[in-house]
């Protein structure tokens with residue numbers, strides 16, 4: 326970093342930044358853009374997103390592909406389909422891929438992922454960045470996948486407040502907040518670049534909760550973050566819950582707060598990778614573009630075979646188009662774009 330950046334903001338200061346409006350808010354956006362420019366640069370890194378399977382053992386109250394949603398046609402991509410998506414990523418010099426699926430801990434799934442990772446690593450001669458987003462797994466599984474070639478893992482904490490977490494998940498052993506924390510620790514211990522994230526605008530969520538989410542990411546010393554607005558998904562228990570008293574109830578406020586979260590995170594953690602997520606463009610056509618302007622440096626174009634995409638609906642109005650304004654930016658074609666933060670501190 327060429328300038329000394331203040332990063333040790335306290336909770337009150339973070340709440341103040343997240344509560345800012347008008348000119349104060351624009352000043353935060355400008356500071357985040359400057360921090361990004363100075364520290365990680367203005368290049369936009371690409372991760373081709375492959376939605377491998379929508380089979381999930383969990384029942385998160387907000388998610389469109391939760392186990393109990395019988396209206397979803399379940400699928401798993403064939404090896405051929407995955408390999409053709411990877412080939413697309415290589416041909417188009419996307420630099421990295423993300424293999425994402427619902428949480429499936431069956432031995433068959435674990436074996437298939439391992440096999441795919443070995444094939445992908447061989448195909449790309451180890452040059453393609455490989456991120457996994459496959460939920461909570463055992464240490465042994467995380468290790469097997471790491472040894473097979475994956476080196477980044479995304480596991481969102483969803484809501485860092487244990488109380489809010491318990492309101493948006495069923496209260497059972499499968500949805501245990503502490504297990505999720507343990508999984509993040511295990512991933513770090515194995516040597517993955519670790520990413521987490523939260524949803525913004527959840528029913529009952531406060532600005533204080535969001536400030537604590539930022540502090541959580543700093544305290545866990547994550548290398549990457551993917552976060553976006555919560556969007557009601559038809560047929561889920563949480564979508565039925567209206568919370569008109571919440572300050573984050575309207576979609577405009579949710580989008581604005583999501584942009585502020587990206588900007589404040591960039592200010593507080595200048596050298597991490599921050600994704601501008603798909604959910605941002607579900608609220609406004611400008612969402613993903615603005616997040617990149619205000620601090621995000623990664624986008625994840627969806628490269629799942631298109632006839633499958635309709636089944637991977639985590640929330641409503643999910644879009645897979647990339648904004649032409651993003652395509653016109655300085656795109657880091659063919660670069661893995663690893664988090665600069667990774668390896669900068671002694672990890673424990």
Ligand code: 5AD
Pocket residue numbers: 387388389481483523524553554555556557558604639640
């Ligand atoms: N709104 C926004 N994001 C959602 N996700 C799941 N359901 C929703 C929703 N209704 C996010 C979760 C999960 C990621 C894969 O998708 O944060 O970690």
Ligand code: SF4
Pocket residue numbers: 381382383384385388389390391392426427428460
């Ligand atoms: Fe499964 Fe992830 Fe959806 Fe939860 S958020 S139900 S773990 S796909």
